[in-house]
Amino acid sequence: TQLLEQSPQFLSIQEGENLTVYCNSSSVFSSLQWYRQEPGEGPVLLVTVVTGGEVKKLKRLTFQFGDARKDSSLHITAAQPGDTGLYLCAGRSIIQGAQKLVFGQGTRLTINP
Amino acid sequence: NAGVMQNPRHLVRRRGQEARLRCSPMKGHSHVYWYRQLPEEGLKFMVYLQKENIIDESGMPKERFSAEFPKEGPSILRIQQVVRGDSAAYFCASSPQGARNTGELFFGEGSRLTVL
Numbered sequence: 001t002q003l004l005e006q007s008p009q010f011l012s013i014q015e016g017e018n019l020t021v022y023c024n025s026s027s028v029f030s031s032l033q034w035y036r037q038e039p040g041e042g043p044v045l046l047v048t049v050v051t052g053g054e055v056k057k058l059k060r061l062t063f064q065f066g067d068a069r070k071d072s073s074l075h076i077t078a079a080q081p082g083d084t085g086l087y088l089c090a091g092r093s094i095i096q097g098a099q100k101l102v103f104g105q106g107t108r109l110t111i112n113p
Numbered sequence: 114n115a116g117v118m119q120n121p122r123h124l125v126r127r128r129g130q131e132a133r134l135r136c137s138p139m140k141g142h143s144h145v146y147w148y149r150q151l152p153e154e155g156l157k158f159m160v161y162l163q164k165e166n167i168i169d170e171s172g173m174p175k176e177r178f179s180a181e182f183p184k185e186g187p188s189i190l191r192i193q194q195v196v197r198g199d200s201a202a203y204f205c206a207s208s209p210q211g212a213r214n215t216g217e218l219f220f221g222e223g224s225r226l227t228v229l
Binding site for chain 2: 031033041042104106
């Protein structure tokens with residue numbers, strides 16, 4: 001069974017601070033995705049990282065895929081209240097031609113004004 | 114709006130009743146996934162379907178739960194004889210052509226089941 005562990009599970013910080021969320025697994029994934037979910041809505045894809053060591057930036061968000069493709073991190077610079085939400089990492093595997101996406105338990109981020 | 118459509122958004126059932134949740138994938142998508150989310154938790158994979166075919170149901174409970182994606186019409190997740198522990202948000206997601214794509218899943222807004 002493939003498992004993804006996210007840490008921390010809850011994080012509450014002040015506006016303007018920096019933060020890092022981690023997503024770890026003992027399994028290798030063909031790619032890893034980060035989603036953000038607002039209350040009462042479905043998750044929305046932020047980024048997909050595919051290559052070991054890959055770094056992608058989305059404005060103040062920086063995503064990194066581990067060299068061994070087992071872990072990833074999300075770093076937010078100068079957090080803003082609008083960044084508040086549930087951040088989910090998801091590891092993608094292709095098994096016998098079928099895609100499977102396994103989600104971590106999520107990091108609930110609160111940015112206080 | 115050509116997004117993934119789920120209905121009902123909210124469903125209340127008494128213990129022992131049946132719950133039927135529907136999902137219409139995005140236009141052009143032929144692959145549907147169902148996930149369950151408990152409060153303050155991530156998404157747990159339940160089942161992956163193509164039209165008229167179940168690809169992976171490894172996350173489905175062995176009893177009371179079933180899913181289908183007929184040739185015509187929406188995908189349906191059916192829960193028979195609901196119990197309080199079935200209370201959760203059920204999300205449907207779709208993708209085009211399964212593995213032969215970027216891997217992005219497009220999620221609906223979820224169906225929230227409450228069992229009294």
